[in-house]
Amino acid sequence: MHPDGYVTYLVDRNINYTNVCTINCQFCSFYRPPGHEETYTQTYEEISERIVELEAIGGSRILMQGGVNPALPLQWYTDLLTHLSTHHPSIDLDCFSPIEIEGVAEICEMSTLDVLRAFKDAGMHGLPGGGAEMLVDDVRKDVSPKKGSPANWLRVMEEAQSLGLTTSATNVIGFGENTSQRIEHMRRLRELQDRSLNVHNTGFTSFIAWPVQLETNSFGRRNRGQNKYTLGAGSSEYLRHVAISRLFFDNIEHIQASWPTMGLAVSQMALLGGADDAGSTMMEENVVSASGTSKMDASEAELQSSIYRAGFTPQRRNSDYEHLETAINPEATKMLIAPVPRQS
Ligand code: SF4
Structure with missing residues (x-):
């Protein structure tokens, strides 16, 4: 699909606007239940300050996700999106995930489609694929x-696609699932992609997989009673999953390597095994990193360097994978990338 030798990357920032959540996923060390002393919800001004820092390095989008916070009504979100799109018109706002959309719909007794419409009208550009x-x-x-069903995730994504929002698909492996279940996940995405391309003339821009991070998780429920699963996935298994996904998704154009969970060295190898995108700078990340991954930001020069060293040409892009003008940092051609030690 990508014989031109370019590998794309995005200069962006992750923002995790609230850690309050009522869903209690077994693998999540980020969330805090309502009333917990460590809860936080960022103000519009705090979020804006983070975007100003992104603008200072020439970034083009934010990826803003958080917990399912029952204290935040629809208007909190629409006012936030209006505030951000007014103050930062050049930044694409890729925000929330299907479970957050379901949460707002439930709190406000609206349909998820109406929530998405309101968010789009307030300036939302895309619905990232978190929570799959x-x-x-x-x-x-x-x-x-307590998370919405797989069918709900797919339905909300199709609704977002029907509105023309930019969407991506994700996949976390290593819950003790078998190979058939991994293929089942990909099959459901591929079928939705076929339908969306036909019906809505749009679909997922990309597929991004990574292994569940286990350093600070006990996975009590998953390993309860008779159930004993081998959790997590190492580098070899991850790379094979990337390669299989490239072969499997004849209808999703881009496969993204996951350096935040695998380290830059393994993500370079993923570029040789089917991925054509090196991910993004992120600047900060709090959800996956709360479960143990160690390095959660990369400079543009680091991403360019890792792309070069894998044998490709770095190409900056926006959220829609359109190529942007790319200034190669002189440091990128000489920087040494130290492999990040990963769990086995
Ligand atoms: S993964 Fe998301 S939905 Fe699940 S508990 Fe964490 S913040 Fe909540």
Whole structure:
């Protein structure tokens, strides 16, 4: 699909606007239940300050996600989106995930489609693919019993696509699922992609997989009673999953390597195994990193360097994978990338 030798990357910032959540996913060390002393919700001004820092390095989008916070009504979100799109018109606002959309819909007694419409009208550019994890009912019931069903995740994504929002698909492996279940996840995405391309003339821009991070998780429910699963996935298994996904998704154009969870060295190898995108600078990340991954930001020069060293040409892009003008940092051609030690 990408014979031109370019590997794309995005200069962006992750923002995790609230850690209050009522969903209690087994693998999540980020959230705090309502009333917990460590809860936070950022103000519009605090979020804006983070975007100003992104603008200072020439970034083009934010990826803003958080917990399902029952204290935040629809208007909190629409006012936030209006504030951000007014003050930062050049930044694409890729925000929330299907479970957050379901949460707002439930609190406000609206349909998820109407919530998405209101968010789009207020300036939302895209709905990122967070919260998909493993779109297989058995696995989801075990690791995220209070999360919306796989069918709900797919429905909300299709609704977002019907409105022309930019969407991506994700996949977390290593919950003890078997190979058939991994393929089941990908099959459901591929079928939705076929339908969306036909019906809505749009679909997922990309597929991004990574192994569940386990350093600070006990996975009590998943390993309860008779159930003993081998959790997590190492580098070899991750790379094979990337390669299989490239072969499997004949209808999703881009496969993204995950340096935040695998380290830059393994993500370079993913570029040789089917991925054509090196991900993004992120600047900060708090959800996955709360479960143990160690390095959660990369400079543009680091991403360019890792792309060069894998044998490709770095190409800056925006959220829609349109190529942007790319200034190669002189440091990128000589910087040494130290492999990040990963769990086995
Ligand atoms: S993964 Fe998301 S939905 Fe699940 S508990 Fe954490 S913040 Fe909540």
